[in-house]
Amino acid sequence: MVEDITKTAEEMAKEQRAVSVSEFFERNRHLLGYDNPTKALLTVVKEIVDNSLDACEEARILPKIYIEIKQKTPDIFKIVGKDNGPGIVDKQIPFTMAKLLYGSKFFKLYQSRGQQGLGIKGCVLYSQLTTGKPTTVISSTGDGKTSYYELMIDVKRNEPNIISHRIDNDGRIWHGLKVEMEIEGRYIESKTSVNEYIRQTAIANPYAEIIFDGPNGKIEYPRSANVLPPLPKEIKPHPHGIELGMFRRMLESTKSRNLIGFLVNDFSRVGRNSAEEVCKLAGIDQEKNPTQLNTEESETLFKALKKVKLMRPPTDCLSPLGEDLLLKGMQKEIKAEFFAAITRPTSVYRGNPFVVECAIAYGGELSQEGSVEIMRLSNKVPLLYQAGDCAITKAIATTDWKRYGLQQSGKSLPTGPAVIMVHFASVWVPYVSESKQALAAYPAIMKEIKLGLQELGRRLQKHVSGKRRAEMQKKRRKIFERYIPEVAKSLEELSDVKKEIIQKKLVEMIEKKAVKIEEVEENVEERSGRKVSEVREEDSE
Amino acid sequence: MVEDITKTAEEMAKEQRAVSVSEFFERNRHLLGYDNPTKALLTVVKEIVDNSLDACEEARILPKIYIEIKQKTPDIFKIVGKDNGPGIVDKQIPFTMAKLLYGSKFFKLYQSRGQQGLGIKGCVLYSQLTTGKPTTVISSTGDGKTSYYELMIDVKRNEPNIISHRIDNDGRIWHGLKVEMEIEGRYIESKTSVNEYIRQTAIANPYAEIIFDGPNGKIEYPRSANVLPPLPKEIKPHPHGIELGMFRRMLESTKSRNLIGFLVNDFSRVGRNSAEEVCKLAGIDQEKNPTQLNTEESETLFKALKKVKLMRPPTDCLSPLGEDLLLKGMQKEIKAEFFAAITRPTSVYRGNPFVVECAIAYGGELSQEGSVEIMRLSNKVPLLYQAGDCAITKAIATTDWKRYGLQQSGKSLPTGPAVIMVHFASVWVPYVSESKQALAAYPAIMKEIKLGLQELGRRLQKHVSGKRRAEMQKKRRKIFERYIPEVAKSLEELSDVKKEIIQKKLVEMIEKKAVKIEEVEENVEERSGRKVSEVREEDSE
DSSP states (O other): HHHHHHHHHHHHHHHHHEHHHHHHHHHHHGGEEEEHHHHHHHHHHHHHHHHHHHHHHHHHHHHHEEEEEEEESSSSEEEEEEOOOOOOGGGGOOOOOOOHHHHSSSOOOSSOOOSSSSSHHHHHHHHHHHHOOOOOEEESSSSSOOEEEEEEEEETTTTTEEEEEEEEOOOOOOOEEEEEEEEEOOOOTTSSSSHHHHHHHHHOOOTTTEEEEEHHHEEEEEOSSOOOOOOOOBBOOOOGGHHHHHHHHHHHOOSSHHHHHHHHSSSOOOOOHHHHHHHHHTTTTHHHHHHGHHHHHHHHHHHHHHHSOOOOOOSSTOOOHHHHHHHHHHHHHOOOSSEEEEOOOOOEEETEEEEEEEEEESSTSSSSSSEEEEEEEEEEEEOOOGGGGOOHHHHHHOOOOOOGGOOOOOOOOSSSEEEEEEEEEEEEEEEESSTTTBBBOOHHHHHHHHHHHHHHHHHHHHHHHHHHHHHHHHHHHHHHHHHHHHHHHHHHHOOOHHHHHHHHHHHHHHHOOOOOOHHHHHHHHHHHHHHHHOOOOOOOO | OHHHHHHHHHHHTTTEEEEHHHHHHHTTGGGTOSSSSHHHHHHHHHHHHHHHHHHHHHOOOOOEEEEEEEEEESEEEEEEEEEEEEOGGGGHHHHHHTTEEEEEEGGSSOOOOOOOOOOOHHHHHHHHHOOOOOOOEEEEEEOEEEEEEEEEEETTTTEEEEEEEEEEOOOOOOOEEEEEEEEEOOOSSSSTTTTHHHHHHHHTTTOOOEEETTEEEEEEOOOOOSSSSOOOBBBBOOOOGGGGGHHHHHHHHOOSSHHHHHHHHHHOOOHHHHHHHHHHHOOOOTTOGGGGOHHHHHHHHHHHHHSOOOOOSSTTTOOOOHHHHHHHHHHHHHOOOOEEEOOOEEEEEETEEHHHHHHHHESTTTTTTOOOOOEETTTTTOSSSOOOOOOHHHHHHHHHGGTTTTTTOOTTTSSEEEEEEEEEEEEOOOOOSSOOBOOOOOHHHHHHHHHHHHHHHHHHHHHHHHHHHHHHHHHHHHHHHHHHHHHHHHHHHHHSSSSHHHHHHHHHHHHHHHHHHHHHHHHHHHHHHHHHHHHHOOOOO
């Protein structure tokens, strides 16, 4: 028996080896958003557009993005993406496009669309998996040279596999990136597909010009703003969001020669005074070399750092849309009678600053039937899948909309003629999967979204009850008006004034009166409304 | 301007570098199931238990698993897991425990709980991240030697970091694995926490003995079966589930010297005849060396392979629970009046065979209020999180339960006194994220689950309507019985027979009659019921 088991353990050992991260995602391609052909097509377009927008914004260029989708066979589509961004330097192209977990955004804390070093590489991987073809990449950085590459991924090693490469030194001056690939896909126009993604992207990025040349024709989204939003600043990690394991790695790899320098330079919001306080609290010499701390000391220092009071992270690392842009974007695309938008103050989860923005459109031509329409955005990217798993959907479903004039049964989504839009902007977005389609429901995030929704709700409620009041007023007036001719006639007989004049005066009187009543009611409501908004700051679950 | 852009591209290039897969998951720890302390504690216990069960089953050992959770500080818990499995050979321990994406299961197509080479490594990573401490691993393979390791993960390189190591050559004969770690966690007993996971694991694995020594005391789950289920067989990939990219890699790395051998040996369900047919259809010499095919040839061969008719994948790679075990498991834990279970025939998605099993418990002491309780299992592992995103939940919500006697509004979960359990068994489970808590809703999977649920529904409906009928019968009988004394008295006067005798005969008559009526009704229903089951095979969306 015992010998037998030993053999088993030896046999098991022989079967073990390492998997490359490419191999892992090839097998688990649904994790990157490639579970079905429709979603795959969306994912590829999304990764190309997100990359282009990020590159343009970082280089301070007003983005102009061209996306083409052409059907080659019933299942195979050719996708071309072209931008006017800064381009990629020649020797970096293979790694940037064809090595998973390679990039710059992973190491920087600032608001961008990409953050993982997976997106565009996932497209190349999916393309070669389903069509066996390389991806063509053409780029110039404005130096008169143009790079041409055909790239695949060596899946076993997770390294670029360069099929062809040449540099044209033709002196043509341009900058930007062009990507061409073929993939297995399916093109459907729906609420969760490419056309909707492009439409919502245009709403959220009004300074970008987007041309979408799809299977059903060309749609151009011209720029509606000519100024780029300020570039979000990169920040250092905030001490309150750091974990012990990561803290120790920072100690090991810091360039600072003493603890004071380490604390001040490697973290956000730690000044000299706070740094001294931390060292004193930990009982460790502030001049000590950070790399020389033993296990116990690093833990003591870590705990002291968590105890010292610090300012919240700075907010200039964030670039929200702003209430004005939110309203404009919605008004341009949605035919409703009432709009409201709100940008919440900056908040923090796990040390990462974030801002929540909410907007609502109500009534007008919106459908009375079914659930309200929800638009989810994170760092200006529309989220179309995994709605049920997203903090935004959960926050909407657990807000009590009945008090704000929408129908709602239990903790399901409200119904009625409304569109609710929520934008989440952060230096690090906690997506529930690598396909980046839903936000993880951290309590601090849920709370902020719900507070934003409640504020919108109160404004909506005012509008809805205003509408009801106006209807009531109309009814009341109609009753008066019905008697006016008769009263006027009687008064004419009594007073000798012509009944037409009396009638006119009576109508004027009623109108004046109605306005006064409305004003009084409005004031009363506003006061009680404000009270409510101060008191009700519900916690998320 | 142009120069400026060039500089930008150069600057961007400087910031780029590779991220190790450990670093990636450290940052995105919520992807592995570590988004909050409660879930983290569950995830660690789950990974340890799943690993132990897999190891024992593979080595044909009846599992005995001990799990201990002790609270050390308000936030820090010590977790000990110990099993009687085959153990791990000394030199493999560091890689098996402390290198992400290392293992054997990724390369094998057979039904097991682990499949990614992430699970237990994720625990070590989370432990060192939150407490800074190494994980202790003690193991023996039954050869009289015991290995002791203290392990951490070198995150930057994704390699094991051995803190200490020794081998005790004391001749003590045992085999198994003991793991000890400290993590940041929170212990709550709820429907989505450790206690429920262990309870459901015991139901689904009745041949395992599990002892759970938690903060609120010790719970022992003794074995209720003494025989291991047959070991699921490893299978080769089925041609209909393979993609071009993977097919090409198989061509490159095959040990077969000709195409015939490659097709027959490296795939499941390809015989010599089919292989010859594929080569003929592709117009490629069947004796050609697989590694010598050019790009075009490999694509032609791939297409031909997809066209040839083949048998479905074999099913002995699967180890479902079986209807009997499903019923026993539920009856042991749930106090209900009605139970039903069904194991569906084997089906296929993306070339992977799978089996769906469904069971239901109804009435009795189950709560009348709220939604039915749902138990989700995949490869005998309970799934507790991400219910909204899971194919099982979606299939339950989109089945029409009103016709089967449960309440349901629209496409939400049915309400009523019922527990619905669904088990998904496959050689490769398509989880929606690495935390393995929800199944991706592939159409073929949705369809199978819904067919299983409909079958259960029909059985439930029969029970529910039988109950209603019995109540009706009772009412009818009561009406008769009310008149019996009077009738008996009158008959006594007319017939000279004693009224007590007449009364007794009348009661007997009613009882006989009632039984007959029931039998007739039952037959009618059974026939119509069977008809329904043959006709209704709804498609999933």
